[in-house]
Amino acid sequence: MMLNEAQTRGLDTICINESRLQHKWYHMLKYMVVGMLFGIVFVKSEVISWFRIQEMFRLQSFHMYGIIGTAIITAMISVFLIKKFNVKTVYGEPVRLASKTFNKGQIYGGLIFGLGWALTGACPGPLFAQIGTGVTVVVVTLLSAIAGTWVYGLVRERLPH
Amino acid sequence: MLELLKQPWPWYIAGPLVGLIVPILLLIGNKSFGISSSLRHICASCIPANIPFFKYDWKKEVWNLVFVSGIFLGGIVALSFLHSPEPLRVNPELTQELAGYGITNFNNMVPEDLISWSSLFTLRGFLVMVAGGFMVGFGARYAGGCTSGHAILGLSNLQLPSLIATVCFMIGGFIMANFVLPLILSL
Numbered sequence: 001m002m003l004n005e006a007q008t009r010g011l012d013t014i015c016i017n018e019s020r021l022q023h024k025w026y027h028m029l030k031y032m033v034v035g036m037l038f039g040i041v042f043v044k045s046e047v048i049s050w051f052r053i054q055e056m057f058r059l060q061s062f063h064m065y066g067i068i069g070t071a072i073i074t075a076m077i078s079v080f081l082i083k084k085f086n087v088k089t090v091y092g093e094p095v096r097l098a099s100k101t102f103n104k105g106q107i108y109g110g111l112i113f114g115l116g117w118a119l120t121g122a123c124p125g126p127l128f129a130q131i132g133t134g135v136t137v138v139v140v141t142l143l144s145a146i147a148g149t150w151v152y153g154l155v156r157e158r159l160p161h
Numbered sequence: 162m163l164e165l166l167k168q169p170w171p172w173y174i175a176g177p178l179v180g181l182i183v184p185i186l187l188l189i190g191n192k193s194f195g196i197s198s199s200l201r202h203i204c205a206s207c208i209p210a211n212i213p214f215f216k217y218d219w220k221k222e223v224w225n226l227v228f229v230s231g232i233f234l235g236g237i238v239a240l241s242f243l244h245s246p247e248p249l250r251v252n253p254e255l256t257q258e259l260a261g262y263g264i265t266n267f268n269n270m271v272p273e274d275l276i277s278w279s280s281l282f283t284l285r286g287f288l289v290m291v292a293g294g295f296m297v298g299f300g301a302r303y304a305g306g307c308t309s310g311h312a313i314l315g316l317s318n319l320q321l322p323s324l325i326a327t328v329c330f331m332i333g334g335f336i337m338a339n340f341v342l343p344l345i346l347s348l
Contacts, residue, residue: 030189031224032231038182039235044166044243045175048236049270051251057331057338060252066172067179068312074180075194075317082184095187097318100305106326109303110311114333116296118342119289121271123308124301125196127294128229132236135271137278141294148298149200153214159303 042129050121057118103161116148167245183314192224195310197301199229262346275346285348304329 045067046052055061081087082095089095117123120141122130127145130138152159186192202219203226209215248267251259259265264274280286301307304326306315312330315323 027190028224028227031186031192031228032234034182034185034189035228035231036235036238037231038179039232040239040243041170041175041178041235042232043236043239043270044170045172045179046169046249046270047175047179049249050272050276051249051255051267051270053334054338054342055252055255057334058252058255060255063172067176068308070173070176071180071313072316074177075183075313076180076319078181078184079187079317082187087188089188089191091190093191096191097187097193099318100315100320100322102322102325103305105303105305106311106322107329109300109305110326110329111300111333112296113300113304113307114330114335115337115341116293116298116300116333117308117330118334118337119293119345120297121276122297123196124200124297125229125232125307125309127297128196128232129236129239130271132233132238133240133270135269135276137276137281137290138271140281141290141297144291144294145298145301146200146203148295148300149197149302150204150208150210150212150215150298151295152299152302153201153204153212154210156214 038125039129039132042126043133048122048126048129048133053118053121105159105161108160163243167243169245169250180313180317183317186228190224192228193310194314195225195306196229196232197298197307197310198222199225200298201302202226258343259346262343264346283348285345288345288348300333 042048047064047067052061052064056064079097087095113123120127122138122141124145127138127142131142183194186194201215202222205215205217205219249270251267256267259272264272266273274280275286275289277286281290297307304311306323306326308330311320311323311326316327
């Protein structure tokens, strides 16, 4: 089956961002600022801590459950309000959110991701923040995660989906 | 104020702030929150190797790479201006268990006894960093997202596939932390 470019990007269910608007390069800086604030929250709330992840999976602390839970509730209310009041983006476009379709990858991939998450004590976001806090060896973990992504792309057709 | 910001932030402050990323990204540019996608864009831009999965115009997703570089910078800012010198407060049961594996340093976000350049060349350090990283990257893409794209964005948009993925993340994590990690740490 041949896919066009947008469909290929959409395989990932998350890569669906396509605004028809063209912007100057400096519009990108806002994403850097948002990422930076996010990184600071990550570090100060100790989400990037290997120990907090271990506590979470051993039910020894409420901290991570509190963070993920309130993050979901906040995001859920925001998405509800955006849809209900048809809030537009700063460029006046309607907000678009893609639906995800089920495939078995969410089960197999989800389990593999979970195993890796508890092992490294970090999901992809914290990896970037950990490197920023000076734990340079995490570059190895990040490169390995990139390698994992690449191998997935390579063997994708042969995996059950 | 600065002293207060240097303390560890409680979950009820941090959680809503993380959740707000979703509407902020949607409203400033119609972008869907997702971090592991950046790993795919790095593959697509640097080593596509003619693999169909990486043959797309990654330049349309540059914002995502800018976003993750922001997270990296956030780490630098937090370390430079908001660093608290106190060691991490870790659950006593976990402290005791980890001591049995020679993990006794709680000064850092990650255990230096396990995640460091010198540990990289031990079997357990290699498994944690290299094998663990590989599973994170492979699993996230196979599942179509990670904690951000599925657990936070997907659940907030009431997507059943994201709920399934999130439950599987947790099951995998529970199995690793409680049954497999103890064996790896004893190596």
